[in-house]
Amino acid sequence: MRIKPGVRVKGIGPEMLFAWPVIAKVYEEFGYECVGTSISDGRHSKNSGHHCGESMDFRTRHVKPADRPKIRRECARRLPGYIFKLKTKPALHMHVRCPGRVLI
Ligand SMILES: [Zn+2]
Helix, strand or coil, X not given: CEECCCCCCCCCCXXXXXXXXXXXXXXXXXXXXXXEEECCCCCCCCCCHHHHCCEEEEECCCCCCCHHHHHHHHXXXXXXXXXXXXXXXXXXXXXXXXXCHHHC
């Protein structure tokens, strides 16, 4: 479990801090390293959870295409209430959000 150089951790919310090791364990069980590629850094849409520490991105380019949805499903099973999306832009990644007060 590691973060990509340049990732800004400052501002990460407790919900993502809780989820991160759970997600890393799933990656490891599938035989892959878990690499955080974005937290509160980078360019995200105006209402993105990245701006308030509710979202985090994880690398998927090193994961076999067939394993990506399996990892997503297993993460969602272990972390009910969190939203997991496999994205292809701007690079392959899995976007994770824990909806907070703004969405309730
Ligand atoms: Zn994201």
